[in-house]
Amino acid sequence: MSALDSLYQQMILEHAKSRYGADLPADAPAVPGQPGTGQSHQLNPVCGDEITLQVQLDGGSVQAVRWHGEGCAISMASASVLSELAEGKSPAELLQVMDAFRTVMRSRGKTAPDEDLLGDAAAFAGVSRYPARVKCAMLSWVAAEDALRQAVSTA
Amino acid sequence: MPVSLPPELQKPGGAVLTNAEVLRIRNDFPILHQQVNDHPLVYLDSGATSQSPSSVLEAEQEYYEQRNAAVHRGAHTLAVEATDAFEDARATVAGFIGAAENEIIWTGNATGGLNLLAYAFSNASTGPVPGTAGRFALGPGDEVLVTEMEHHANLIPWQELCRRTGATLRYIPISDDGTLRLEEAERLITGRTKVLSFTHASNVLGVINPVEVLVALARAAGALVVLDACQSVPHLPVNVKDLDVDFAVFSGHKMLGPTGIGVVYGRQELLNTLPPFLTGGSMITRVTMEQAEYLPAPQRFEAGTQPISQAVALAAAVRYLGETGMERISAWEAELGQRLVRGLSGLDGVRVLGPGTGQERIGLAAFDVAGVHAHDVGQYLDSQGIAVRVGHHCAQPLHRRLGLVSSTRASTYLYNTTDEVDQLVEAVGNVRGYFGATDGVR
Numbered sequence: 001m002s003a004l005d006s007l008y009q010q011m012i013l014e015h016a017k018s019r020y021g022a023d024l025p026a027d028a029p030a031v032p033g034q035p036g037t038g039q040s041h042q043l044n045p046v047c048g049d050e051i052t053l054q055v056q057l058d059g060g061s062v063q064a065v066r067w068h069g070e071g072c073a074i075s076m077a078s079a080s081v082l083s084e085l086a087e088g089k090s091p092a093e094l095l096q097v098m099d100a101f102r103t104v105m106r107s108r109g110k111t112a113p114d115e116d117l118l119g120d121a122a123a124f125a126g127v128s129r130y131p132a133r134v135k136c137a138m139l140s141w142v143a144a145e146d147a148l149r150q151a152v153s154t155a
Numbered sequence: 156m157p158v159s160l161p162p163e164l165q166k167p168g169g170a171v172l173t174n175a176e177v178l179r180i181r182n183d184f185p186i187l188h189q190q191v192n193d194h195p196l197v198y199l200d201s202g203a204t205s206q207s208p209s210s211v212l213e214a215e216q217e218y219y220e221q222r223n224a225a226v227h228r229g230a231h232t233l234a235v236e237a238t239d240a241f242e243d244a245r246a247t248v249a250g251f252i253g254a255a256e257n258e259i260i261w262t263g264n265a266t267g268g269l270n271l272l273a274y275a276f277s278n279a280s281t282g283p284v285p286g287t288a289g290r291f292a293l294g295p296g297d298e299v300l301v302t303e304m305e306h307h308a309n310l311i312p313w314q315e316l317c318r319r320t321g322a323t324l325r326y327i328p329i330s331d332d333g334t335l336r337l338e339e340a341e342r343l344i345t346g347r348t349k350v351l352s353f354t355h356a357s358n359v360l361g362v363i364n365p366v367e368v369l370v371a372l373a374r375a376a377g378a379l380v381v382l383d384a385c386q387s388v389p390h391l392p393v394n395v396k397d398l399d400v401d402f403a404v405f406s407g408h409k410m411l412g413p414t415g416i417g418v419v420y421g422r423q424e425l426l427n428t429l430p431p432f433l434t435g436g437s438m439i440t441r442v443t444m445e446q447a448e449y450l451p452a453p454q455r456f457e458a459g460t461q462p463i464s465q466a467v468a469l470a471a472a473v474r475y476l477g478e479t480g481m482e483r484i485s486a487w488e489a490e491l492g493q494r495l496v497r498g499l500s501g502l503d504g505v506r507v508l509g510p511g512t513g514q515e516r517i518g519l520a521a522f523d524v525a526g527v528h529a530h531d532v533g534q535y536l537d538s539q540g541i542a543v544r545v546g547h548h549c550a551q552p553l554h555r556r557l558g559l560v561s562s563t564r565a566s567t568y569l570y571n572t573t574d575e576v577d578q579l580v581e582a583v584g585n586v587r588g589y590f591g592a593t594d595g596v597r
C-alpha cells in the first residue's frame with residue numbers, strides 16, 4: 001500500500017461519500033432546546049472547515065448523532081464513522097471511545113488502535129502520521145464531546 | 156529628489172527566459188534539489204514563501220561571520236561596517252522599486268507594515284502628535300476603502316482602524332471573472348474616502364489591478380493610496396514613482412529573501428509628518444522624562460534593534476532578481492501562468508478562479524476541484540512531491556464571494572519550468588479519479 005493509500009483507506013473514502021448522519025438541517029437552531037440534546041459547532045481556522053453536530057440521548061444511551069459540515073475527506077469520513085459508532089452507546093462508553101481515538105490520533109503512528117473498541121475509526125490510525133491532518137480527523141470528535149456533555153447535563 | 160535605478164538593476168532584459176536558462180537558475184537554489192515522498196520536489200508555493208539562492212544564504216552568513224554589531228550606535232569598526240551594510244541594503248532595495256533611501260522602512264513582514272500604517276493613522280486620529288500632520292486623522296464620517304479580494308493582512312488592520320476611530324470601511328466588489336468593478340470604484344471613491352488600500356496583484360485570483368485608474372480616482376478625491384505589493388514587487392517590474400502611490404508594502408520572504416523582514420515605502424513628505432507607531436530607542440532626538448522628539452524617516456519608524464542580517468540578505472535577493480531582470484522574470488511567469496490556466500481549465504471538473512485563458516494574470520492559479528476538498532487535493536499532490544497551498548489563502552471574504560470555502564493554489568517563480576507546470580496539471584487530472592469524485596456520487 002502506498003503512503004497515500006494508507007492515509008486514504010478505502011473505508012475512509014467510502015465514509016467520506018456516504019456521510020452517515022449528515023442529515024442535520026443546515027438551519028438547525030444553535031441551541032436545540034430539547035432535553036437530552038446537545039449541539040456543538042467547530043471550526044478549523046486553518047482551512048475554514050466547519051461542522052455542526054448534534055447528540056441526542058434517549059433512555060441513557062445515544063439515540064442519534066446528526067451533523068452537517070463542509071470539509072475534506074478525512075474530516076467528513078471521521079464524522080460519518082463517529083456517528084455510526086456512537087449509536088446505542090452510553091455516554092460513558094462513548095467517552096471511552098473518544099479517549100482511545102484521541103490517544104491514537106496524537107501518537108504520530110506509534111500507538112496501534114484497539115480495533116474492538118474503535119471499530120471503523122481504527123482506519124484513521126494512518127492519519128496520525130500526518131500532523132497537518134490530525135485536526136481534520138478530530139474536528140467532529142471535539143464537537144461530539146462538547147455536544148455529549150451538554151446532552152448529559154440537560155437529560 | 157529624482158530617483159533612478161542603479162545601473163546593475165536596470166538590465167534591459169536580454170533574451171527571454173527559457174527552460175534551459177531556468178535549469179541553470181535552479182542550480183543557484185540548493186533547496187530545490189531534493190526528493191520529497193520519493194519524487195523530485197516540484198515547488199509551486201512561492202506565492203506563500205519563496206526559496207533563496209546561495210548568494211542570499213551566503214550574504215546572511217557572511218554578515219554574521221564578518222560584521223555583526225549594533226547599527227547606528229557605537230564608534231567601533233564592526234559597528235561602522237554593520238551600519239554601512241544595513242544602509243547599503245536600504246539603498247539597494249530602494250533602488251529596486253525606484254524609491255529614495257529615506258523612503259524605505261524596515262518591518263518584520265508586510266503584515267507588520269500594513270499595521271504600522273494603520274496604527275500611525277490611528278495615532279494621528281487620537282490626538283495631535285507634535286510635529287505631525289492632521290491629514291492622517293480619521294473619524295466618524297470618514298471612509299477607508301479596500302477591495303473584496305484583499306488578503307486578511309490588508310483588511311483586518313483597516314477594520315480595526317475604523318473600529319478605533321469611528322470611520323467606515325467600504326470595499327470595491329469584484330466581477331465573476333475576478334476583476335475589480337471599476338464603475339463601483341468610481342462610485343465609492345468620494346470626498347469621504349481618506350485611505351484607499353488595495354492589492355497590486357491578487358494572491359488568489361492572479362489579477363493585476365489597474366493601479367493608474369485607482370490612483371487617479373483617489374487623487375481626485377484627495378485620498379491617500381496604500382498599495383499591497385506583496386505579489387507584485389517579487390514578480391513584476393515595479394516603480395513606485397511611476398505608479399504614484401503614497402505607500403507600498405511587501406515582504407522579503409516572497410522575493411528570494413529571508414523571513415523576518417518586510418518593507419514599507421512611503422513618500423518622503425508624508426513619512427516625515429506621519430506619527431510613529433512603535434516608539435522607544437533608536438528613533439528619537441531628544442528625550443526628557445515627560446516627552447520625546449522623533450528622528451526623521453526612516454528612523455522614526457524603526458524603534459529598537461532592526462532585522463539587520465535580514466536586510467543584508469534581502470539586498471542580495473534584490474541583486475539576484477535585478478541581475479536576472481524583472482522584465483524577463485515577469486514575462487516567464489506570465490507564460491507559466493497562462494500554461495497553468497490553459498492546462499487546469501481543460502480538465503473535467505476543475506474551475507480556475509479569476510481571469511480565464513488569454514487574460515492577463517501573474518504566474519499563479521487557484522482552482523477548485525469538483526467533489527474533492529482542497530486539503531485532499533494538496534495531500535494527493537504532495538504524495539507526488541508537488542508542493543501547493545490549500546485553504547482560503549488568508550482571503551475568506553473572497554472565497555465566500557466565489558461560493559467556496561477553500562481552494563488549491565499553484566504559484567510559480569523564476570525557478571519553475573514548464574515541465575513542472577505540466578506535471579502539476581497531469582497530477583490534478585488524476586485527483587478526481589483517486590477520490591472517486593467522477594462517478595456521480597455526492
Ligand SMILES: Cc1ncc(COP(=O)(O)O)c(C=O)c1O
Binds near residue numbers: 202265308383386406
Ligand atoms: C497579497 C498579500 N498581502 C499580504 C500578505 C502577507 O504577507 P506576510 O505574511 O509576509 O506579512 C501576503 C502573503 O501571504 C499576500 O499574498
